[in-house]
Amino acid sequence: MFEARIQMRLGSGGKNPFEVDVSLSSPGGITVLFGHSGAGKTSILRAIAGIRNPDAGRIALGDRVFFDSSSGQSLPVGRRRIGYVFQDQLLFPHLTAEQNVLYGARDRSRHRARARVAELLSTLGVARAARRLPGELSGGERQRVALARALASDPLILLLDEPLSAVDVPTRTRLVEEIASIQRRSGIPFLYVTHNHSEAVRLGDRMYVIDDGRVVQTGTPLEIFNAPRSAPVARVVGTENVFAGEITGHNPEDGTMTVDLGACRIEATHADLAAGSRVTIGIRSEDILISREHLTQTSARNVLRGRIRRVILQADKAELVVRCGVDFKVSITPATVRILGLESGTEITMLIKARAVHLLA
Amino acid sequence: MRRERFWKKACAILVCCLVSAACFRAPREREILVSTAISLKDAFEELGELYERQSGVAVRLNLGSSGVLQKQIEGGAPADVFASAGMRQMDVLESAGLIAPGTRRTFARNRLVVVLPSGSPLELESFEGLAGPEWARLAIGNPQTVPAGQYAAEALEHLRIWDRLQARLVPAGNVRQVLDYVVRGEVDAGFVYASDVPSSRGKAVIAAAAPEGSHAPILYPIAQVRDAASPGEARAFIDLVAGGSGQAILERHGFLPYR
Amino acid sequence: MIWNALKLSLLVVGIATILIGLVGTAFGYLLARRSFRGKDLLDAVLTLPMVLPPTVTGYYLILVLGRRGLLGGPLYALTGWTVTFSMGAAVVAATVVALPLMIKSARAAIESVNVEYEVASRIMGKSEWETMLRITLPLAGRGLLAGLVLSFARALGEFGATLMLAGNIPGRTQTMPLLIFDAVMAGEDALARWAALILTAMSVAVVYATNRLSRPRKRA
Numbered sequence: 001m002f003e004a005r006i007q008m009r010l011g012s013g014g015k016n017p018f019e020v021d022v023s024l025s026s027p028g029g030i031t032v033l034f035g036h037s038g039a040g041k042t043s044i045l046r047a048i049a050g051i052r053n054p055d056a057g058r059i060a061l062g063d064r065v066f067f068d069s070s071s072g073q074s075l076p077v078g079r080r081r082i083g084y085v086f087q088d089q090l091l092f093p094h095l096t097a098e099q100n101v102l103y104g105a106r107d108r109s110r111h112r113a114r115a116r117v118a119e120l121l122s123t124l125g126v127a128r129a130a131r132r133l134p135g136e137l138s139g140g141e142r143q144r145v146a147l148a149r150a151l152a153s154d155p156l157i158l159l160l161d162e163p164l165s166a167v168d169v170p171t172r173t174r175l176v177e178e179i180a181s182i183q184r185r186s187g188i189p190f191l192y193v194t195h196n197h198s199e200a201v202r203l204g205d206r207m208y209v210i211d212d213g214r215v216v217q218t219g220t221p222l223e224i225f226n227a228p229r230s231a232p233v234a235r236v237v238g239t240e241n242v243f244a245g246e247i248t249g250h251n252p253e254d255g256t257m258t259v260d261l262g263a264c265r266i267e268a269t270h271a272d273l274a275a276g277s278r279v280t281i282g283i284r285s286e287d288i289l290i291s292r293e294h295l296t297q298t299s300a301r302n303v304l305r306g307r308i309r310r311v312i313l314q315a316d317k318a319e320l321v322v323r324c325g326v327d328f329k330v331s332i333t334p335a336t337v338r339i340l341g342l343e344s345g346t347e348i349t350m351l352i353k354a355r356a357v358h359l360l361a
Numbered sequence: 362m363r364r365e366r367f368w369k370k371a372c373a374i375l376v377c378c379l380v381s382a383a384c385f386r387a388p389r390e391r392e393i394l395v396s397t398a399i400s401l402k403d404a405f406e407e408l409g410e411l412y413e414r415q416s417g418v419a420v421r422l423n424l425g426s427s428g429v430l431q432k433q434i435e436g437g438a439p440a441d442v443f444a445s446a447g448m449r450q451m452d453v454l455e456s457a458g459l460i461a462p463g464t465r466r467t468f469a470r471n472r473l474v475v476v477l478p479s480g481s482p483l484e485l486e487s488f489e490g491l492a493g494p495e496w497a498r499l500a501i502g503n504p505q506t507v508p509a510g511q512y513a514a515e516a517l518e519h520l521r522i523w524d525r526l527q528a529r530l531v532p533a534g535n536v537r538q539v540l541d542y543v544v545r546g547e548v549d550a551g552f553v554y555a556s557d558v559p560s561s562r563g564k565a566v567i568a569a570a571a572p573e574g575s576h577a578p579i580l581y582p583i584a585q586v587r588d589a590a591s592p593g594e595a596r597a598f599i600d601l602v603a604g605g606s607g608q609a610i611l612e613r614h615g616f617l618p619y620r
Numbered sequence: 621m622i623w624n625a626l627k628l629s630l631l632v633v634g635i636a637t638i639l640i641g642l643v644g645t646a647f648g649y650l651l652a653r654r655s656f657r658g659k660d661l662l663d664a665v666l667t668l669p670m671v672l673p674p675t676v677t678g679y680y681l682i683l684v685l686g687r688r689g690l691l692g693g694p695l696y697a698l699t700g701w702t703v704t705f706s707m708g709a710a711v712v713a714a715t716v717v718a719l720p721l722m723i724k725s726a727r728a729a730i731e732s733v734n735v736e737y738e739v740a741s742r743i744m745g746k747s748e749w750e751t752m753l754r755i756t757l758p759l760a761g762r763g764l765l766a767g768l769v770l771s772f773a774r775a776l777g778e779f780g781a782t783l784m785l786a787g788n789i790p791g792r793t794q795t796m797p798l799l800i801f802d803a804v805m806a807g808e809d810a811l812a813r814w815a816a817l818i819l820t821a822m823s824v825a826v827v828y829a830t831n832r833l834s835r836p837r838k839r840a
Contacts, residue, residue, distance in 0.1 A: 049743055078745040090740045094758050103754070104744040153744050432807045498705065503788075505806050531705050531787050534805075546688045547704050 002026040002061045002157060002189050006047050008054040010040075020044060020054075020213040030183050030190040032204035032221060035236055040213040041193045042087075045159045048191070049084055050077040061157055061189075083155030085163045089146040091134035097121070097145045098130040104152035120148040124178070140171035147179070151186065158183075160192045164199060176202050197225060197242045198280045198360040211236050226327040231314060234329075240282040241329050242360065247277045256301060256354045263325030267301040268357035280360040285319065285331035287356035291349045292340055302352035304328075308344055311337060322350060392419035393594045394439060396430040398446035399535045400471070400509065400554050401581070404614035405444065411610070412601050418594050426535035428506025434459055434586060441589040442598055444581065446471075446536070446554075447508030451582040458587065464596060465584040468603045470617040472555040473512045473571040473579060478546045478564065485568040488575070491550065492522045500531045500542040500551035508579075509536040513552035515576035540565060554579070556615030580619065622815055624791050625799040629776065629819075632707060632795055636714040636775045640722045641768055643715075648726025648767075649752060670720035674780030677717060681785045685712065709786035710793045714775035722771040729763020730756060769830045773823055 003025045011017040020040045024031070033041045047054045050066060053074055059066040066075045083104075091100050101120060107113035121127045124144040129137055137145065143163055150158060160179075164172045180203055183190050194200055200207055204221040217224050217233045225242040228234035245259040245266070256267045259281055268281055294305060306324030318337050320330040328350060342348070397405050402424055409420030423430070423440060431450040434440055435457065443460070445451045454460050475488060483495055491499065502510030510532070517523040533539045536553050537560075543551040544564040551565075558567055583602055585595040601607050608618050651663055669677045685692040687702045696702050703709045733756055741751040757764065779797040786793035788802065796819045803812035 051739055051743070077742045078747065080743075081745075082743055084740065084743045086736065086740065090734075090736055092737060092740075092755060092759075094761075103741070103746075106745065149744075429805050432805065435807070503802075531789060534788070545682070545686060547682075547686055547702070 002191075004044075004048055004059040005057040006044060006054045006059065007056040008043070008047060008052075010043055018213055020047075022208070022210065022213070022215050024191075024208055024215070026189045026191065026206070028187070028189050029205035030180070030192050030203045032200045032207040033191065033193045033210055034195060034200050034204075034207050034221070034224075035210035036195055039210045039236075041210050042161055044210070045084075045161055045191065045193055049082050049159060050075065050080055064156070081153070081156040083150035083153060083158040085143075085146050085150045085158070085160040087162045087165060089134070089142045089163075091142060091145055091149070093134055096131050096133055097126060097137065097141075100134070100145060101148045101152045104149045106153050117148075117152060120152055121145075123182075124148050139167050140175065143167055143171075143175060144178075147182070151182070155188060157188055158186075158190045160190060162193050162195070164194070164196070172199075179203060197221075197238070197240060197282065201225070201242055201244050201280050201360075209233050209236055222326075226329055227310070227321050228329070231312070234312070234319065239285040239329065239331060240360075241285060241288075243281050243283075243326060245279060245281060247271075247273055247275050247279060249275055254301075254354075259357070261326050264304070266352070266357055267354045268359070269354050271359055281357055282360045283328070283352060283357050285329040287352065288328060288330045289351040290320070290322075290330055290332065290340075291351065292346075294349045295351065298351055299353070300351040301354040302350070302357070304350045304352070306348065306350060308342060308346045308348060310344055311342060313337065322348065324350065391417070391591065391594065392421055393441040393589075393591050393598060394421050394423055395442040395444060395598070396423045396425070396434065396438065396440040396586075397444045398427045398430065398508070398581070399424050399537045400446050400557055401444055402537070403560060404556070404611050404616065407610050407614070408598075408602055408607055411606065412598050415601070416594070416597065418591075420598065426502065426507045428508075429535075437588075439588075439590060440586050441591055441595040442583065443586055444468075444583040444602070445508070446579075446581060447511060448577075448580055448582055449511070450508070451584060455584075461585040461587045461589070461592065461595075464599060465582055466599060466603045467580050467582050467619050468607070469581040469611050470619050471579040471581070471615075472617065473509065473516060473552060473576060474555050474558070474567045475550050475569050475571075476540070476543050476553055476558060476561075476565040477550050477568045478543050479566050481546075481549070483549060485550065487569045488516060488571055489520055489522065490569070491517075492525055496526075496549050497529060498531055498548040499526060499529050500533055500539040500548040502536050502539055502552070503532040503534060507533070507535055509539070509552060509554055512571070512576045512579055516571040519575040520572070554615075559615055581616075621790065621799065621811065622818065625794050625796050625815065626818060628707070628710070628791070628794065629796040632710045632714055633772060633775045635711050636718065637768065637772050639711070639715050640719055640771045640775070641764075644719055644722025644767065644771065645726045645757070645764060647719075647723045648764075649730055649756070651723070651727045652730035653756075666723055667720045669716050670724075674717060674778070675784060678713065678781035678784030681713060681716060681781060685709070685785065704785055705787045705789060705793065707786070707792060710782050710795060713781040713785045714778045717778050717781050718771040718774040721774055722767045725767025725770060726760070726764055729760035729767065732763065733759045765830060769827060772826060776819070776823060 005023045007021045009017050009019050020043055022044060033044065035041050046052050048059055053067055056069040058068045065073055066080050067073065095103065098117060101117045102113060105113040105117060107116060121130055124147055126141050126144045129141050134142055164175055167175065176199055192203055200221040207219065207221045207224055208215050209217045209224060211232050217229050225237050228237055243261045245261040248258045248260045250257045250270060255270045257270050259266050259268050259279060295303065304324040306322040308320050309323050310321040312319040313334055318332050318334045322328045322330055405422055409422065413419050427445040427447050427450040430443065431453060434443060434454060477483065477485065501513050504510040504514045514523065517526060531542065531548055533542060536557055539551040540553050540557050540561055542548045544561050558565060583599055585592060585599060589595045612618055647666060682689065684690045685703050687696050687704060692702050703712060737755050738751050741755050777797055782795060783798060788794055788798045796815055800812050800815045803815060
């Protein structure tokens with residue numbers, strides 16, 4: 001069980017001091033830290049790694065205490081058995097891929113270390129890049145080597161700081177699946193920092209939304225994306241409805257395909273992916289029209305009847321959380337809420353064009 | 362715009378300064394340049410002041426070891442007078458025709474002594490005593506260019522201890538440097554002229570003098586350089602040095618008179 | 621005569637360069653990676669021999685290491701030995717004068733290495749010492765080498781401080797620059813010319829070789 005309570009004040013002397021005050025825990029699996037840049041996510045990771053100690057708090061992995069301000073304990077960086085994957089990989093430019101990974105290995109015997117390194121490189125699909133320098137590798141290859149290096153030291157927990165932000169979309173899709181499978185096989189908890197919806201959904205067993213140095217909501221990624229509990233959270237997660245689903249069929253004449261979200265089926269624009277593919281789709285909350293009456297003769301490919309679960313009213317906009325199998329965020333004007341007399345429990349119809357349902361990368 | 366104006370002003374001021382400096386040269390007072398062996402420094406400073414008082418002509422000293430001064434004159438240095446601590450250097454210039462004929466005079470003598478740092482725990486009674494093992498470092502003017510060093514080498518050879526002392530010698534560029542090494546305590550003893558000792562203000566003491574006949578007599582020649590800019594003044598200065606008042610001053614500075 | 625001076629120069633500068641490399645890199649690392657009270661003062665003091673005229677540096681060296689010096693005095697009383705007028709003095713003079721060059725170069729080279737690499741290494745469990753040896757210094761390699769070459773050249777040509785602390789003793793402390801000085805003073809033009817030529821050729825050779833070595837390796 002990983003637990004962290006971190007309080008610290010950041011900000012280079014004079015400038016706006018920035019306070020971080022968070023409480024996290026992870027029983028295992030992948031925990032996502034989600035937020036905009038500057039929200040403090042990286043600082044939290046670095047505090048956990050021991051690069052910069054918090055002003056107050058406690059960080060422990062099981063009975064291994066990394067830091068405890070009340071007792072003055074602080075385990076040195078090198079003894080925490082942490083693996084860290086940096087945003088820009090930070091592979092040592094003067095060492096080959098193999099040497100980079102070997103650098104982290106802790107094995108007593110050289111022979112065993114080399115064997116492990118070879119195994120790691122091949123698991124991550126970069127065995128052929130072993131003798132090359134980082135400068136000669138592609139972005140995706142570099143990221144894989146960085147992962148291998150972090151895993152080579154046999155860590156007890158892996159910290160990943162936006163590892164896929166500099167990688168192109170097709171590679172990112174593949175790497176996400178690989179990261180998930182690596183975590184399953186290694187069994188150690190992962191702390192994964194990102195501001196990408198798709199990564200969060202595909203990887204996160206649970207998610208913490210960080211805003212302005214504080215945790216503003218926790219839950220599963222899908223829960224949070226589609227049912228933000230407050231305006232700040234809504235601001236951070238954006239107005240996308242994010243769903244994980246599976247393509248069940250294509251309708252070539254219509255130019256659409258059917259995506260099964262589990263509790264709901266959606267028609268999306270046709271994409272060149274085989275039936276059975278797992279996808280993440282997004283629908284902007286502004287793109288959903290609603291009607292109190294049930295309409296059938298419309299141009300929308302998706303006509304869904306659902307029940308309002310929550311109304312979030314603000315001065316200039318309003319948001320509804322509507323359940324139709326899954327929870328949808330719908331963005332409308334406050335006037336509409338008044339005029340249509342919308343409140344929690346009201347049944348309404350949602351109209352969504354297939355074009356408005358897009359594939360998230 | 363402002364930048365440009367600043368630089369223009371700066372240039373103008375600089376030019377003005379340079380021009381006025383060029384125009385404002387001090388009126389060339391008459392002076393002679395005397396290339397002087399270092400051991401003559403204090404004596405010649407006083408002689409120069411005396412000459413200036415009497416004739417209104419300033420005397421500027423160019424100090425160095427005699428060998429170096431000789432090379433300078435060979436190389437065309439603009440000296441009016443050459444006062445050397447060794448005959449050899451003057452002989453070389455004379456045979457090269459660089460000395461105005463008939464102007465060479467010998468004007469002083471000196472003694473070679475060995476000095477110790479004051480407060481040195483070691484004791485010495487004669488030059489021969491230097492052969493003892495406790496004398497680890499001995500300063501000597503470089504015999505190639507420093508007359509005092511030549512004389513010392515001669516004396517040590519005469520006493521048959523030159524070979525034995527070879528490895529312990531620390532050569533110096535001129536005789537005052539020898540004295541400096543002794544005063545600083547960097548060496549155990551050094552070979553200088555008796556006339557050099559007073560300038561150490563007691564920090565170096567004479568332990569022994571070179572035995573009679575162990576080296577050629579130390580004679581100081583002076584002459585006018587052939588291409589002197591002021592030959593008349595040069596000869597007048599030489600007359601002063603070799604004359605009564607000059608000799609008195611030299612004696613006061615530890616030199617022996619030459620008659 | 622020339623061979624003696626040449627051998628001596630090579631020996632003195634060789635030893636000096638090794639000392640400069642070690643001490644210079646150490647100070648460069650300290651100034652680049654640590655902060656402590658008095659850091660700027662230390663930097664200023666270490667830079668001093670570079671900006672002072674060599675004769676002034678020589679003067680201070682005598683003050684400290686001479687037979688009656690601050691450190692030399694007690695040393696002489698204890699062991700009966702001083703460094704002045706020995707080959708060691710030539711090494712000391714060359715090292716002191718060229719050290720600031722190495723320190724400045726090393727500091728700049730190390731500062732140019734991304735600190736995050738060191739962070740990554742520490743997280744992987746390596747000590748600061750190991751990180752410095754395996755990551756920081758190799759990455760700063762080019763700059764360190766450049767600094768070493770500069771220092772070598774400075775040490776090779778060192779004259780003023782050497783003359784004052786080590787004297788000009790043929791066979792023992794007469795390095796090439798001192799030999800050339802003597803030769804010119806004594807009017808031995810041929811000797812001076814040859815010595816100068818050899819010294820120039822040596823310096824050019826070293827600089828050339830180093831430039832070749834530090835060129836990035838061509839990719840196959």
